[in-house]
């Protein structure tokens with residue numbers, strides 16, 4: 001089942017890239033393995049998955065170790081993506097476990113990750129999580145009115161300005177979560193909005209890297225790719241519904 005699921009997702013990604021006139025290699029498929037076992041992850045790896053996403057470090061760290069024990073020693077290790085909200089006191093474990101951190105949602109957290117990374121000679125890749133839809137339940141730096149509210153724009157720009165001076169982290173772009181809606185097409189303005197914001201930040205902060213747009217999940221990834229997603233975070237379409245008991 002997993003092999004077919006993965007093939008179906010890859011086909012959908014290729015089709016969305018073709019519609020958008022993009023190279024399919026410009027999209028990184030992050031397989032979200034939260035709540036799934038190391039054995040399921042190994043099956044995904046054998047099917048071709050090379051990027052795993054997890055949202056809780058206390059689940060991910062032991063699972064990563066168990067997965068690596070199952071992996072043949074000469075197999076290239078996958079890249080580990082932290083996609084969930086990070087509590088300050090877990091930042092250290094996050095740096096030790098993950099290569100890419102998608103959900104940096106405050107200056108405080110960025111600064112802390114930078115300091116811990118410097119202490120450990122690590123250079124984590126990060127993205128800034130943006131709340132572009134304004135949903136109160138969503139984490140992220142507020143940006144639902146950045147084009148009309150000078151105050152909101154200034155607050156966000158000041159955070160980015162501060163982050164631009166950090167030297168241990170490597171910021172590569174933005175991440176967002178679209179509201180859940182029945183009709184995927186309805187998420188298009190959210191994804192287009194994140195791209196517009198990225199384009200504006202790239203003009204004002206030209207020394208930083210702005211290539212990455214982490215957006216799109218099982219419900220909406222084809223739309224996200226059409227709007228420029230470079231990283232799609234897909235769980236259910238690959239692993240099926242959550243395994244009970246892990």
Ligand SMILES: *Cc1c(COP(=O)(O)O)cnc(C)c1O
Nearest residue numbers: 032055083217218233234235236
């Ligand atoms: C769980 C999760 C996903 C994957 O969701 P699916 O709907 O299973 O594809 C993507 N991003 C984040 C931040 C998540 O927590």
